[in-house]
Amino acid sequence: xxxxxxxxxxxxxxxxxxVSARALAFEALAFDAKAFEAAQMEGKPILIEVTAxxxxxxxxxxPILSNLGKDPRxxxxxVFQIDFDTQKDLLRKFDVRMQxxxxxxxxxxxxxxxxxxxxxxxxxxxxxxxx
Numbered sequence: 001x002x003x004x005x006x007x008x009x010x011x012x013x014x015x016x017x018x019v020s021a022r023a024l025a026f027e028a029l030a031f032d033a034k035a036f037e038a039a040q041m042e043g044k045p046i047l048i049e050v051t052a053x054x055x056x057x058x059x060x061x062x063p064i065l066s067n068l069g070k071d072p073r074x075x076x077x078x079v080f081q082i083d084f085d086t087q088k089d090l091l092r093k094f095d096v097r098m099q100x101x102x103x104x105x106x107x108x109x110x111x112x113x114x115x116x117x118x119x120x121x122x123x124x125x126x127x128x129x130x131x
Contacts, residue, residue, distance in 0.1 A: 026069040028079040031090055039078045045130035046105035047077055050096050052084040057100035060118040068124055073131060104130040 028049060029035065039046050049065070051058040068074055082090045084099035094103060097115075104112040104126050111129040114122065 026074060026077050026079050028065075028081045031080040031082045031087065035078075036080055040105065040108045043107040045074070045077045045127075046107075047079045047127060047130065048082060048094060048101075048103040048105070049079060050082045050084055050091070050094075050099055050101040050103075052099040055084070055099045057116050057118060061100060061102070061123065064118065064120045064123050067120070068127055071124075074127055077127065077130065102126060106130045 026047075031048070036046070047065075049061075051061075065079075069077075069079075082094070082096070084091065084096075091097075096103075100117075101113065101115045102117065102123065103110060106129065112126045114126055117123055117126075
């Protein structure tokens with residue numbers, strides 16, 4: 001018979017790993033102008049992700065971004081999502097013409113941009129420019 005204390009201890013260890021993995025992954029926020037400006041003024045590294053639910057390239061970028069979000073180097077990265085189909089005013093503001101566009105900022109300065117990129121190394125390099 002399995003000792004209940006061992007089962008509980010195992011569950012606690014598994015839960016702590018899950019919490020720490022989640023804590024390292026950045027979470028994309030819906031674009032908010034005030035939050036974006038606040039992050040810029042604080043000099044934070046920022047990624048704007050322009051995405052569409054129907055876009056296969058955007059879907060290919062998701063797991064890459066998710067894996068990079070677990071990297072401690074990007075723990076302070078603030079990620080904002082813009083919906084390509086519904087937020088046309090923001091597309092104009094950021095001069096975006098296609099979905100699957102990633103824009104990297106270091107504070108108030110745009111430091112890199114890519115469109116349609118699904119190469120993990122080049123996306124990592126793009127994010128690296130912001131830190």
